[in-house]
Amino acid sequence: MQQDTENRSKIIIRTSITGIVANVFLAAFKAVIGVLTHSIAIVLDAVNNISDAGSSLITIIGTKLAGRQPDKKHPFGYGRIEYLSAMVISVIVLYAGITSFVESVKKIIKPATPDYSVASLIIVGVAVIVKIVLGRYVKSVGEKVNSDSLVNSGEDATLDSVISASTLVAAIIFMTTGLSLEAWLGAVISLVIIKSGFEMLKDTISQILGERSDPELAKSIKQTVTDIEGVQGAYDLVLNNYGPDAWNGSIHIEVPDTFSADRIDRLIREIQLAVYTAHRVVLTAVGVYSINTKDEEAKAVEEKVREIVFAREHVMQMHGFYLTKETNTIRFDVVVSFDATDRREVYKQIIADVKEAFPDHKLQIALDTDFSEE
Numbered sequence: 001m002q003q004d005t006e007n008r009s010k011i012i013i014r015t016s017i018t019g020i021v022a023n024v025f026l027a028a029f030k031a032v033i034g035v036l037t038h039s040i041a042i043v044l045d046a047v048n049n050i051s052d053a054g055s056s057l058i059t060i061i062g063t064k065l066a067g068r069q070p071d072k073k074h075p076f077g078y079g080r081i082e083y084l085s086a087m088v089i090s091v092i093v094l095y096a097g098i099t100s101f102v103e104s105v106k107k108i109i110k111p112a113t114p115d116y117s118v119a120s121l122i123i124v125g126v127a128v129i130v131k132i133v134l135g136r137y138v139k140s141v142g143e144k145v146n147s148d149s150l151v152n153s154g155e156d157a158t159l160d161s162v163i164s165a166s167t168l169v170a171a172i173i174f175m176t177t178g179l180s181l182e183a184w185l186g187a188v189i190s191l192v193i194i195k196s197g198f199e200m201l202k203d204t205i206s207q208i209l210g211e212r213s214d215p216e217l218a219k220s221i222k223q224t225v226t227d228i229e230g231v232q233g234a235y236d237l238v239l240n241n242y243g244p245d246a247w248n249g250s251i252h253i254e255v256p257d258t259f260s261a262d263r264i265d266r267l268i269r270e271i272q273l274a275v276y277t278a279h280r281v282v283l284t285a286v287g288v289y290s291i292n293t294k295d296e297e298a299k300a301v302e303e304k305v306r307e308i309v310f311a312r313e314h315v316m317q318m319h320g321f322y323l324t325k326e327t328n329t330i331r332f333d334v335v336v337s338f339d340a341t342d343r344r345e346v347y348k349q350i351i352a353d354v355k356e357a358f359p360d361h362k363l364q365i366a367l368d369t370d371f372s373e374e
Contacts, residue, residue, distance in 0.1 A: 008145045008245075012063045015141045015150060019056035019157070022134050023049045026127050033123055048160055051096045055089040055156065059149040062086075066243055079243015080208070086148040087204040093156050094197030101190035107183035124168050131161035146244040148207070152200050159196055163189050213239035213247070217279065218372035221251070224278050230255060230267050232291055235319045235333070238371050239281065250285035254319065257290040264288055289320035298323040301358070305330065308353045314340035315350070316370055330354070331364035343367065 027049035034043030062085025070077045139154025141147075166189055170182040218237050225234040233254035240248050253271070255264060268286040275283050292298035302321045309318045317335035324331075334350055336343040347367040354363060 008147075009063050009067045011141060011145050012147050012150060013060050015138055016056040016059045016063075016153070019134060019138055019153060020053045022130060023053040023056065026130060027053065029123055030127060048096050048100070048163065051092050052153065052156055052160065055092055055149075055153050058085050058088050058092075059147075059153060062088075062149055063147075076240075076242040076248065077246060079246040080241075082147065082149060082243055083204055083208050086152055087201060087208070089149055089152045089156070090197055090200035090204055093152070093159075093200060094194060097190050097193030097195075097197050100193060101187055104183050104186035104190055108187065111180060111183060121168060121171055124164055124171070128161050128164040128168060131157050131164060135159075135161060148204060148244070152204075155196065155200070159193055162192075207241075210241070213237075213241070213249075213372045215372045217247075217281075221249075221275055221279055221281060224274055225251060225253060225271055228267070228270055228274060230259070230263070231271070232256070233289075233319055235289075235317065236287065236368060245280065247279075247281040248284055249281055250287065251283060252287040252289055252320065254289045254291050256293045257322070258293055259290075290322055292321075292323055295323070295325065298325070301330065304357065305332065305354060308357055309334055309350055312346055312350055312353070314343075314346055317368070319368075320366075327362065328360060329362040329364060330358060331366075333366045333368040335368045335370050337370075 027046045030046035030049060031043065034046055062082050066077075066079050066081040066085075068078045135154050135157030137154070138150055138157055142150025142152075142154055166185050167182060170180075170185045174180050174182070218239065221239075222234040222237060225231055231253050234251055235254070236250070236252040238250050242248065251271075253267075255267065259267070268288075271286055272283045275281050292302070301323050305321065306318055309315055314337040315334060316337050317333075319333055319335075321330075321332040323329070334347065336346045340346050344367065347365075351363060351365055354365065
């Protein structure tokens with residue numbers, strides 16, 4: 001696991017350094033061209049490249065900090081720092097968009113006549129190609145290693161290529177018709193950048209707040225658990241994220257009521273090892289539900305209860321059923337979807353329905369949640 005983390009960090013840092021070098025060179029060329037041609041669009045484009053280089057630097061710093069080993073104060077590690085670095089990059093993109101919009105409006109009010117040359121346009125054209133290639137490369141690596149910082153940087157680079165291409169188009173229009181559109185074009189592009197920055201920021205804040213676990217990951221973990229001999233069902237999977245690809249969690253399993261404590265202990269250890277090996281997820285707790293296996297009457301009661309429970313809309317699951325005849329107690333958990341207008345009201349209705357069908361029984365019904373609900 002440690003080796004995988006180190007390899008991931010090396011890939012992110014190497015990719016970020018490539019982005020820094022490319023953006024610094026592009027910024028230098030564009031700054032010179034922008035000053036010589038009196039083009040505000042090209043100068044702003046150069047400034048944007050410098051902000052991209054800064055974003056890559058932040059990615060490197062964030063990755064280094066996130067790779068620190070867990071300690072007493074942060075026993076789950078520092079992986080969430082990557083989300084903070086992604087948020088900073090989003091703010092930089094947003095700031096660049098607002099700054100570009102302000103400067104473009106100024107040029108609309110007080111326009112300056114640009115003075116393009118063929119050589120300058122060729123360099124801008126080359127910059128467009130470089131940014132397209134760089135953007136796709138950085139984003140693809142980010143998706144491969146699950147780095148939001150790299151994905152955001154790649155998307156920003158792609159936007160930059162659009163900016164540069166638009167600047168090139170505006171220059172060609174000016175050279176052929178004498179109509180200067182670059183200030184207006186700069187304003188429109190700035191609004192696109194602002195929108196992109198807001199979306200990046202919204203997505204990153206959502207991750208920091210805590211999103212549901214990936215439904216596919218949850219499904220595959222449950223499958224791994226139920227494939228183990230002795231496990232009759234897997235439920236209540238809770239996954240806590242402490243950075244990209246860093247998950248801790250807990251789960252409940254159903255096992256026959258004939259299993260001894262020793263058998264359950266060995267089963268839990270087998271489950272934890274299997275899940276970590278297959279998914280790199282640490283199950284810190286495995287709870288146990290017992291299943292009636294020695295009483296046919298209990299099975300009949302369970303079937304009747306299931307029929308009653310699933311007659312209600314928005315019920316997703318019923319699990320952990322057990323009938324204790326000595327105390328005449330029925331217990332089970334029911335999962336009600338978040339799509340329900342009032343989950344607790346559905347839960348109360350289920351209790352009332354079961355109570356009506358089994359008035360002589362004590363009920364222990366828990367309202368449960370599927371934390372990976374799609």
